[in-house]
Amino acid sequence: EIVLTQSPGTLSLSPGERATLSCRASQSVSSTYLAWYQHKPGQAPRLLIYGASNRATGTPGRFSGSGSGTDFTLTLSRLEPEDSAVYYCQQYDSSRYTFGQGTKLEIK
Amino acid sequence: QVQLQESGPGLVKPSETLSLTCTVSGASISSYYWHWIRQPPGKGLEWIGNIYYIGSTTYNPSLTSRVTMAVDTSMKQISLKLNSVTAEDTAVYYCASGILTGNLAFDVWGQGTMVTVSS
Numbered sequence: 737e738i739v740l741t742q743s744p745g746t747l748s749l750s751p752g753e754r755a756t757l758s759c760r761a762s763q764s765v766s767s768t769y770l771a772w773y774q775h776k777p778g779q780a781p782r783l784l785i786y787g788a789s790n791r792a793t794g795t796p797g798r799f800s801g802s803g804s805g806t807d808f809t810l811t812l813s814r815l816e817p818e819d820s821a822v823y824y825c826q827q828y829d830s831s832r833y834t835f836g837q838g839t840k841l842e843i844k
Numbered sequence: 845q846v847q848l849q850e851s852g853p854g855l856v857k858p859s860e861t862l863s864l865t866c867t868v869s870g871a872s873i874s875s876y877y878w879h880w881i882r883q884p885p886g887k888g889l890e891w892i893g894n895i896y897y898i899g900s901t902t903y904n905p906s907l908t909s910r911v912t913m914a915v916d917t918s919m920k921q922i923s924l925k926l927n928s929v930t931a932e933d934t935a936v937y938y939c940a941s942g943i944l945t946g947n948l949a950f951d952v953w954g955q956g957t958m959v960t961v962s963s
Contacts, residue, residue, distance in 0.1 A: 780953035
């Protein structure tokens with residue numbers, strides 16, 4: 737099983753700042769099957785990025801994904817108050833899907 | 845617009861079977877994988893398993909002995925059964941699919957349904 741470890745656990749930033757969220761895999765992950773989700777309380781998770789760097793329909797341009805192998809990054813430039821949420825990375829390998837434990841992003 | 849709607853009992857007794865249904869609207873059920881994902885209170889997301897529209901299934905190894913999924917293409921419904929439940933199965937249960945990304949990610953989600961395991 738591929739374990740995804742996200743860091744930091746919590747990030748507290750101000751509007752307009754830049755957020756960098758990390759996702760590290762216990763072994764190499766195909767970029768094709770690396771995704772990022774935004775999850776707000778009381779809502780379903782929302783797909784932001786798939787294929788490591790492809791924005792999903794409706795994802796604002798200030799969200800970007802990068803990385804390969806075992807290290808992946810979600811970057812939010814110019815933070816807005818509505819970006820406050822938990823962000824999860826997720827991978828697929830050998831017929832199994834796993835999620836990271838999440839990074840909580842707080843907007844001051 | 846593709847929509848998924850979970851339904852089922854919100855309360856299940858310990859040792860009994862949790863049964864949920866996901867109804868699909870706005871899309872064909874064919875050619876896609878249909879997933880169940882859950883989130884226990886205060887914890888992260890856990891993939892339970894998936895079913896392809898022809899009925900083939902793959903389950904999370906940690907749950908495979910207790911999980912059964914089925915698909916009813918005529919009703920456009922996917923079902924989840926989890927037997928011998930305990931308090932650890934208390935969670936919000938989501939159905940999801942990869943319709944928009946060609947099965948590359950979970951791009952369509954139901955609103956989720958909370959299931960509590962308690963006597």
